[in-house]
Amino acid sequence: MPDQSPRGETPPRPPRASLRTSVVWEVVKDALDRRVKATGTDTLDVLDTGGGSGSFAVPVAQLGHRVTVVDPSPNALFALERRAAEAGVADRVQGVQGDVHGLFDVVEREAFDVVLCHGVLEYVDDPGEGVRNAVDALRPAGAISLLAAGLGGAVIARAIAGHFAEARRALTDPAGRWGDGDPVPRRFTAEQLTELCGEAGVEVGAVHGVRVFADLVPGVLVDTEPGALDALLKLEAAAAELSAFHSVASQLHVLGEKRA
Template identity: 30%
Template structure:
């Protein structure tokens, strides 16, 4: 499903355009590597030395052309202004980073300054408007009621993490001169079904097609587990 994010981002640009992309909090680097293989110039900012080493090892197995257009930078996500000049990137990815951010508005404002005219800020966040879906569909009525009364999210270890609402982020994006251009639901169906692993290839294609269409269609996209928001700087 991560490839759907790539497609949603690329849809703003002419086919074949080479983009300068900043990936803030690249994690294991899967998306950054995929975009580099597609011909884009990648700068990845990551604070975790272990993750940086892991991506460096993966890069070592790639062709020279991909290594040459992939730059790794160790640093805090809030310090983009220390490492890069304003307006340096066509696309800034901030996928999953807000879940652990204590000052999301300040972080997003810093990322928006990195955008060139016409640039795109891509956010992937937990959907605070759908947190009760999981416990509710599992028959955990206490959990559903608790979440509805005091929305909160937890990670796999049960630790609290941030979740965000579409209207609040829409307002934030407008305030940092990167107003909402498009938004999508991510994982509309898959989080709520039985965890039985990936289906066979033919069934997987149908699943991805259903997820893609639902993620673009109201009211389904509003109950997705995650939201993908694209804010666009004026050209």
């Protein structure tokens, strides 16, 4: 039988049940379970900054937690409202227009048990300030989940595609960009992300490489080979915590705890 959520419900499958989110979802779910045990309450206050249409927020709410999503896009927040309603958790999900730099214009400091900051640091003007604000939104000993674009994965992807000059440019560019047409403003190494966390008062518990293999495997193989998707998911999970693979991951995930 599957594990039960704090409210006795069967937890949802990983958001979109995809290679892009499954590793992070399992880590986040475990972090939520640990905070439930540490706080002695079944219902946590969770902040999802940059949470968009709720690919994480809605499954978190389905576990019985209260989720506040802060996102600058009205369209994303409208989609969030619709998704939450369809999932039956509209009463546990609140969408607020804003961003991580102006976070405390829309939420209170030290008001949350867990903060998710996924796909945000690549796009903000000051990643350090972004992390500090996310941490300041946490109660003492609260958990933070950071997900950002990884430098190594982009370099490998450009090289495999035959764009060797772009791969070299990404490798040497301070922001990790492969050219003027690169849609990602900034990429990180694991060391850079953990340094940002340390400077913001976070005790880093784990670093994960996300999409280590998924972006390199032909989609037709995953779609047509029986059992390939499940096997690739298991491979991604096995490699995620191994530091040897952090430098080649498309994304990097850091899980930490606010120092008391």
